[in-house]
Amino acid sequence: MRSEFQRCIGLMSGTSMDAVDAALCRFDSSGKLLEIESTCSLEYGSKLRAALLRIQLDPDHLLSLRTMADLDQQIAGAFAECAATLIAQCSLSPADILVIGSHGQTVFHDALNLGNSLQLGNPSLIAARCGVPVVADFRRADIAAGGQGAPLVPAFHLDQFGSRAPCAVLNIGGIANLTLLDGESVTGFDTGPGNGLMDEWIQVHRAEPFDRGGSWAAQGKVVEALVTACLNDPYFASAPPKSTGRDQFNLAWLRRRYPALDQLPAVDVQRSLCELTARSISNSLLSAASGVSRIYVCGGGTANILLLESLRRHLPGTRVETTQAAGLDPLWVEASAFAWLAWRTAHGRAGNLTSVTGAGREVVLGGVFRP
Structure with a gap:
């Protein structure tokens, strides 16, 4: 994309598990946030949210592999719908977006004792439905480097x-x-x-x-x-x-x-x-x-x-x-953060802070999933 700026979308659903937030952000050539151009929020359906809360509040609750795989697809569908809606409401095409950063939905986090953090929301499905490369699975690289994978913001x-x-x-x-x-x-x-x-x-x-x-x-x-x-x-x-x-x-x-x-x-x-x-x-x-x-x-x-x-x-x-x-809307800081982290990953730049997560080194976060 030959331009003085690049657009990225950040997708976030936090521990409240109530909705997916999407922020369309413009960055300059150095990765500095210039503007949040537009935003979109999509509430989870009541059944999906209830299922996710059960997992999060009782991590020892047994789930079938079929149920886990279904949740992974449902969450990805909600993330994709939110991003696609945002692109459409701005009258943009997929080619106008450099990358989407999808945090995914955290359903388990015990990076200190077990060295693990699990986010659901199939990034390949998001990429396919939106026609835009997706950066996802941000936490594992930091955990592999000895960190807790959080907080990343x-x-x-x-x-x-x-x-x-x-x-x-x-x-x-x-x-x-x-x-x-x-x-x-x-x-x-x-x-x-x-x-x-x-x-x-x-x-x-x-x-x-x-x-x-x-x-x-x-x-x-x-x-x-x-x-x-x-x-x-x-x-x-x-x-x-x-x-x-x-x-x-x-x-x-x-x-x-x-x-x-x-x-x-x-x-x-x-x-x-x-x-x-x-x-x-x-x-x-x-x-x-x-x-x-x-x-x-x-x-x-x-x-x-x-x-x-x-x-x-x-x-x-x-x-x-x-x-x-x-100068930054308090309700869109986290979604903007994952647009920023995705921009860094797309340009091969580290996104973690070792003084925050405890990782042994700075690492490029996440993987890139192409449409």
């Missing part, structure tokens, strides 16, 4: 926000992850639960997919004993590099940490889970980089007003604002 955070250092970038999805930029080095890790526990709890007790704006939690009160019991989990005190998932932080984990959970008013549990997310994030930031005065927040958690208020209360010396203040 901090490399994009460095590229996008590095000039604003010292600062931190916080992504709040089902799991929350933090990137620390001090101008000289980069560290990043999963802090623990983000929206995931709150989403699970409200789905059980009010049949709602999430707590819009944190309005239900705002009606309750914090149960300090519950929050303390959760924060005593060894994960929070462990040193980076570290990564986790909803297979660890889920309602079964919550009941193990606090067996009297169901004796509490449901609304107080929701409020306490919001406090747990805010406090685990703020504790991580204060422990790892107490001097950071600005934090940029992205992800679905930016819509939770109560959560952002709680973060500001626990970080009184830190300016907490969304990535919109830095």
Whole structure:
């Protein structure tokens, strides 16, 4: 493609497992993001999402090979539909797109103990249906090099926000992850639960997919004993590099940490889970980089007003604002990151940060699947 810029699409579905997000991004010849040109989001069907949540929340649940293969195809179909819709709505042809970066849907992640992370979503099917090369399976190369394969987005955070250092970038999805930029080095890790526990709890007790704006939690009160019991989990005190998932932080984990959970008013549990997310994030930031005065927040958690208020209360010396203040829509940072990572892979450039994942060397991430 002979042009001053190249277009790439990033496809992402995170630990909330609710939808596929697609971002069409323009990059200059050095790989710098110029603009998010357009976006598209496609919700999973209720049956597919329920099946995926069962796997993620109970990784020891036995699945037939037929079921696993079917899920791989269904997810790929959703990813392909989202990307194709985005291309069509922009009146572009497949030839206008350099590459699609597909994160896939994570259904298992235990890179520390088992050295494994599994994402579903057949990239060959996406490439065939969209007519565009697809970069996928981003995590395995980092794991093979001794890393945890996660988080990978901090490399994009460095590229996008590095000039604003010292600062931190916080992504709040089902799991929350933090990137620390001090101008000289980069560290990043999963802090623990983000929206995931709150989403699970409200789905059980009010049949709602999430707590819009944190309005239900705002009606309750914090149960300090519950929050303390959760924060005593060894994960929070462990040193980076570290990564986790909803297979660890889920309602079964919550009941193990606090067996009297169901004796509490449901609304107080929701409020306490919001406090747990805010406090685990703020504790991580204060422990790892107490001097950071600005934090940029992205992800679905930016819509939770109560959560952002709680973060500001626990970080009184830190300016907490969304990535919109830095010129990037907070809801499209992760999808844009995988467009950026795909651009790097297409040009043979490394995409991981060894200081974040713990890998022994920088590596080109993912494989390329051609239509």
